Amino acid sequence: MIWRKKKKLQTHHPVSEPSTRLEAFAYCPVKNREVLAEELEGGKMVLTYPLVIRPWLAGITRRLGLQSREPLTRRLQLDEMGSLTWSLLDGKRSVEDVVDLLCRRYKLNRREAEVATTGFLRELGKRGLIAFRPPNEDEKEKST
């Protein structure tokens, strides 16, 4: 069959995905080391992060000689709440801790803070600005 659907490669995922909401909230967001955070006046932040180009697009630009030598970057300006949330990500605090802190700081309804925080972290994750570490990963690291 010419149009046979390609089989997906079986990849081994060493990190297990959370199966429940509570488990997901115990994960710790960890910042990408390549992201540069710059603080503006008024406490707002701008994040500069390297842009990852898809390999096929990178191939085309290379062949056409359009690829610049300097790595491509993008900037993301955060509002005050986003900036505060970013500053709270220290690799030790879990998503739940961040939600708790925002609830207390802004007197937010718990569910509202959860929706806002998880939406924001999801956006950061999509852009590769953060990753999520499972809660027991720290203990594993210590024991090894």
Place this chain on the structure above:
Amino acid sequence: MNNRSLDSWKTVAWNGISIRVPSQWEVSSLAKSYLQLDDGMGPVLELKWQQVKGVFSHQDHLKKLARHSRSVPGLHFQHTSLPEEWRQVLGHFETQCFQWQGGEIQGKGVVLYCPASKQASLLQFYQQKGVDGSEVHLGVLDSFRDLCEQDMVRWSLFGLDALVPKSFHLVRYRFEPGHYQLEFKDGQERIDLWRWGPADLLLSKKDLRRWFEKRCRELDWCRSTDIRDDNYHGRPALSGKSLGSHSLAARLWARMSRKFPNVWIRIWHLSSQNQILGVAARSLKSLDEHMLEKICRNYDMA
């Protein structure tokens, strides 16, 4: 039921029904006549309700539920008799009880019909097998009220608490992080309840007026009002109203151009809750300011 534990419960009121639930339960799914609550682990309570125009039959509804359950593999549905303690707290309703089991989860529910208000409601509790939630379920059922008989209907959800005249029906609602909105309609008259937050972020480096003028660009119909700084019960506020002409030609033009000539707005900063609340009304006819003042008085954040 332990009174002390009930004190920490909260009220959820939506479109004519009201219940009290444990404080950790939160609404996870919402429609005009539907609520689902979860406790952080999964769904715990589901409610549906509607006004019945003709004769209400419990049997028909249970048959419908049984038929629906047959389409779900591994689900066993059965009618049961109403437990005695449930009967005591649901005395003024006509009731029919049911339960189902499927996998690790089981459910128990009741179909209620109030002959006075002609409102039928369905409540069902979800629970893990082997977990006894009977005391909590009894407390929730005891607190269940359909508010069809009252002049003002309570709306209490996600910390918002408001009373709106019964004649106004919910048209639209929005619960997004940072912004809640409920829009009601009674004929040609509309009422909006707003909540914005966190106020200290929204009002950083600008006052309420400047912030609302920016926000007002999205609310086209607010522009006709002469917004002025005000003080509402000691809180910084904005008030404004525009009164349309009562001439026949003006009313006809308003109707044709779909512009509401009568607009009334009040926005106030609730600093204790770090929120900004707003009540606005628009109509082709003149507005009842006493009613709007009453809505403002009863609008608060928990």
